[in-house]
Amino acid sequence: xxxxxxxxxxxxxxxxxxHQDTARxxxxxxxxxxxxxxxxxxxxxxxxxxxxxxxLQNTFIKAWTSIDNFRGDAKLSTWLYKIAINESITFINKKxxxxxIALTDDNSFLVNNLEADEYFNGDEAQIKxxxxxxxxxxxxxxxFNMRYxxxxxxxxxxxxxxxxxxxxxASYHHAIKKIESFFSENx
Amino acid sequence: xxxxxxxxxEESPILKKLGKEPGFNVPxxxxxxxxxxxxxxxxxxxxxEEVKPSRWVRLRxxxxxxxxxxxxxxxxxxxxxxxxxxxxxxxxEMTADSPNSGAKAIMQDxxxxxxxAMLNYQDSINAGIQKTNINR
Numbered sequence: 001x002x003x004x005x006x007x008x009x010x011x012x013x014x015x016x017x018x019h020q021d022t023a024r025x026x027x028x029x030x031x032x033x034x035x036x037x038x039x040x041x042x043x044x045x046x047x048x049x050x051x052x053x054x055x056l057q058n059t060f061i062k063a064w065t066s067i068d069n070f071r072g073d074a075k076l077s078t079w080l081y082k083i084a085i086n087e088s089i090t091f092i093n094k095k096x097x098x099x100x101i102a103l104t105d106d107n108s109f110l111v112n113n114l115e116a117d118e119y120f121n122g123d124e125a126q127i128k129x130x131x132x133x134x135x136x137x138x139x140x141x142x143x144f145n146m147r148y149x150x151x152x153x154x155x156x157x158x159x160x161x162x163x164x165x166x167x168x169x170a171s172y173h174h175a176i177k178k179i180e181s182f183f184s185e186n187x
Numbered sequence: 188x189x190x191x192x193x194x195x196x197e198e199s200p201i202l203k204k205l206g207k208e209p210g211f212n213v214p215x216x217x218x219x220x221x222x223x224x225x226x227x228x229x230x231x232x233x234x235x236e237e238v239k240p241s242r243w244v245r246l247r248x249x250x251x252x253x254x255x256x257x258x259x260x261x262x263x264x265x266x267x268x269x270x271x272x273x274x275x276x277x278x279x280e281m282t283a284d285s286p287n288s289g290a291k292a293i294m295q296d297x298x299x300x301x302x303x304a305m306l307n308y309q310d311s312i313n314a315g316i317q318k319t320n321i322n323r
Contacts, residue, residue: 018234024226031222061229061230068235119211122211125205179202
């Protein structure tokens, strides 16, 4: 089956999203364009593929049902990332409640079965890195994932997370120090 | 600090050794299938289309404001119009070159007001006399 190729121009797409007759096709372009970056962002948060799939679906459904609230004041990507991060945090908290884990505890439970995950093909060192990331506080974990894997600019992160650039740099620095000490303790 | 310096500072020997591949993968055709399945499952939503305001709606506040200032100006003109001649007279006399022209002007102005009052008083007396004569 031939795949439909979309040309993506954010300004045009945002304009089309605000008209009843073009909104759906414009949103299809948004889904096509943002599925992968959002998926990887969510996947690094929730670790499991099936969970990431659920959260990604919820993210897009939430974006679609509240598209009327998006007036183009912020970038579409910022708005979608915000929804994705909120959905991921909500999902993790729900999972913690289901597993009788205190909400204040770290997220190490997410990586307990990483070795057995069908959709993980990393080596020992990568498993160790995921374990080190999982014990970071929520904010540091998000900042580390965005900066280290996505190489996202601090200014963009600042818009998504609502934190100053200085605080984000400090968070990233602390995250790296904690990961390094995790590696040295577990050598 | 330059961007390169900042990047260097962020580098960690352990992370450098690990690389940036987290080791996650996805089922085959996952992303293509995801988009299709998602679009099929999206509910209908109603979009409130933004109505662009007409030129009159945009200009209305300014027109109202202009009308308000015009109204205030007219009201002031009506009130100042009552004593316009007297003030004019006073102003002319004040421009005279005598050193006490200001005081003189005020005195003359007071005198004129007193004369007017006297005339009014005289008129009312005359009217009273006439009224008395009619009654008789």
